Amino acid sequence: QIQLAESVGGSVQAGGSLRLSCSVSGHTTNNYVVAWFRHVLGEKREGVAAIDAEGTRKYADSVKGRFTIALDTVKKILYLQMNGLEPEDTAMYYCAASTIRSWVSPGHTMDPNEYNYWGHGTQVTVSS
Numbered sequence: 001q002i003q004l005a006e007s008v009g010g011s012v013q014a015g016g017s018l019r020l021s022c023s024v025s026g027h028t029t030n031n032y033v034v035a036w037f038r039h040v041l042g043e044k045r046e047g048v049a050a051i052d053a054e055g056t057r058k059y060a061d062s063v064k065g066r067f068t069i070a071l072d073t074v075k076k077i078l079y080l081q082m083n084g085l086e087p088e089d090t091a092m093y094y095c096a097a098s099t100i101r102s103w104v105s106p107g108h109t110m111d112p113n114e115y116n117y118w119g120h121g122t123q124v125t126v127s128s
Contacts, residue, residue: 001026001027002024002025002026002027002028002032002097002099002117003024003025003026003117004022004023004024004025004078004095004096004097004117004118004119005022005023005025005119005120006020006021006022006093006094006095006119006120006121006122007020007021007022007122008122009093009122009123009124009125010124010125011124011125011126011127012085012125012126012127013126013127013128014085014086014087014126014127014128015084015085016085016126017081017082017083017084017085018082018085018124019079019080019081019082020036020079020080020082020093020095020122020124021077021078021079021080022034022036022077022078022079022080022095022119023076023077023078024076024077024078024095024097025076028076028097031053031102031103032052032053032097032098032099032101032102033050033051033052033097033098033101033102033103033104033108033114033115034050034051034052034071034078034095034096034097034098035047035048035049035050035051035069035095035096035097035098035110035115036048036049036050036069036078036080036093036094036095036096037093037094037095037096037110037112037115038089038091038092038093038094038124039091039092039094039121040090040091040092045094045112046060046062046091047060047109047110047111047112048060048063048067048069048080048093048110049063049067049068049069049080050069050104050108050110051069051070051071051078051104052102052103052104052105053071053073054103055071056103056104056105057069057104058104058108058110060110062088063082063089066082066083066084066085067080067081067082067083068080068081068083069081078095080093082124085124085126086126087126087127087128088126089124089126090124090125090126091123091124092121092122092123092124093121093122093123093124094118094119094120094121094122095118095119096112096115096117096118096119097115097116097117097118098114098115098116098117099116099117100114100115100116101114
């Protein structure tokens with residue numbers, strides 16, 4: 001049983017930065033994957049970034065080089081540092097955890113169906 005809770009998102013101008021955090025509580029081990037997803041109205045939920053307990057990371061091409069995912073395994077807090085934000089980044093952001101998949105590698109596609117625990121989401125808005 002894992003519980004996830006995102007911090008409040010925010011609204012910034014294009015080029016700005018935000019950092020999201022997600023507290024992870026409940027029973028966890030070193031063998032799980034946590035990730036950030038985002039959802040835009042009319043589009044499918046998109047995997048943004050994922051990380052496992054070993055620190056292996058995967059990013060969507062659209063955010064690579066701008067976003068950084070990190071996991072504090074002691075405090076059990078998941079972060080998403082978002083730099084160089086663009087209006088296209090506007091979305092509802094969700095943190096999620098998977099005990100179905102233990103590791104990012106090999107070949108993790110960030111399929112939402114592989115994640116069985118979800119936060120409630122937080123809104124990020126980037127204005128032009």
